[in-house]
Every structure is written in structure tokens, then in C-alpha cells.
Amino acid sequence: MDTLISQETGINQNTSEKISKRTSLVGEKFNIISMMGEVKYEVEVKKLIGQGGSSLVYEVEVDDTYPPKMKMIMKEFYPNYDEEKITAERNPLNRLELYFDPVDFESEDRIKKDRNSFIDAYSKHIRILDMDPYLESRIVRPYRVEIDSSYL
Numbered sequence: 800m801d802t803l804i805s806q807e808t809g810i811n812q813n814t815s816e817k818i819s820k821r822t823s824l825v826g827e828k829f830n831i832i833s834m835m836g837e838v839k840y841e842v843e844v845k846k847l848i849g850q851g852g853s854s855l856v857y858e859v860e861v862d863d864t865y866p867p868k869m870k871m872i873m874k875e876f877y878p879n880y881d882e883e884k885i886t887a888e889r890n891p892l893n894r895l896e897l898y899f900d901p902v903d904f905e906s907e908d909r910i911k912k913d914r915n916s917f918i919d920a921y922s923k924h925i926r927i928l929d930m931d932p933y934l935e936s937r938i939v940r941p942y943r944v945e946i947d948s949s950y951l
Contacts, residue, residue, distance in 0.1 A: 821877055821887070823847045823855055827894055839863070844873065853878045853917055876917045878910075885910060 824844045831840040841862040849856035859873045877887065877897060884906045890896035901907040928934055 820882060821850070821855060821879060822889055822894075824857060824875065824894060829895055842873070845870075848872070850879070853913055876914060878913050880906075880909075 825847055826844060828841070828843045830838045831842060833839040843860045843862075845858045845860055847855060848858050853876065855875045855877045857873045857875070859871050861869045861871050863869070875897075878885075880887065880899075884902050886900045888898050888900070890898065899910050901910060
């Protein structure tokens with residue numbers, strides 16, 4: 800008979816088994832700056848809560864200067880590629896920057912295609928919210944952060 804475990808325990812077990820090739824942002828703190836150059840949000844990455852073929856998903860704490868701090872979900876574009884074809888490395892000076900090193904043109908095209916699919920999913924989410932104001936109060940509006948060629 801299978802032993803029942805909590806959802807969080809299951810996530811933690813799956814994360815520890817499969818994340819070995821991808822380094823997470825857990826523990827990182829960063830600011831999201833407005834177009835006027837002011838700090839709009841202070842973000843702290845609390846824990847890794849999921850992962851998929853194209854991304855890592857985190858629980859983050861967001862401080863927008865209005866108490867209380869909010870717990871939110873952040874999705875980072877970080878595909879789980881075969882390391883023989885594409886390696887990924889974080890910038891040691893700014894861990895939010897992620898660089899991919901493809902071994903051939905086919906792998907480079909794969910990165911571009913995957914990045915565009917990730918951005919397209921974000922854009923569809925925004926369009927859905929724009930079409931139906933009722934959803935605005937029920938679905939979190941995503942905020943896109945681009946750092947060179949990395950996306951959060």
C-alpha cells in the first residue's frame with residue numbers, strides 16, 4: 800500500500816530529485832524598478848515550489864511599501880535542456896542573469912523558440928485579463944522582468 804504524503808513533501812521530494820542541473824534563486828533578493836527609476840517592489844525568493852520543462856517556479860515575498868508583505872508566485876524561464884547540447888550558467892555577479900551556451904545552431908534555435916513560447920504564454924495571460932475586467936480581481940496580473948535575455 801502506498802504511503803500518503805503531503806503536497807509540500809511531494810514537491811520537495813520531486814524538486815530535490817530533478818533540480819540537480821538547474822540552480823535556483825532561493826535566498827536571492829532584488830528590486831523591481833519603475834520606469835521613473837524608483838523601487839516599485841522589493842522581492843525576496845523564499846523557496847522553490849515547482850519546476851517544468853521550461854521554468855522554475857518560486858514562492859516569493861513582495862514588499863510594495865504597503866503592509867503587509869505579499870506572498871506571490873514567480874516563474875523563471877530556465878528550461879531543463881540536455882547538457883550535452885545546451886548548458887546554462889548564472890552570472891555570479893547578478894544571479895538573475897542566465898546565459899545559455901548551445902553547441903550548435905539547432906540548439907540555439909531551440910532556445911529562441913522556447914523563450915518565445917514562454918513570452919507568448921505571458922502575453923496571452925495579459926490579453927485575457929485585458930478582455931475581461933471581471934478577471935482582474937480574480938487572477939494576478941503578471942509583471943514581466945527582462946534582464947538581458949533572462950525572463951522572470
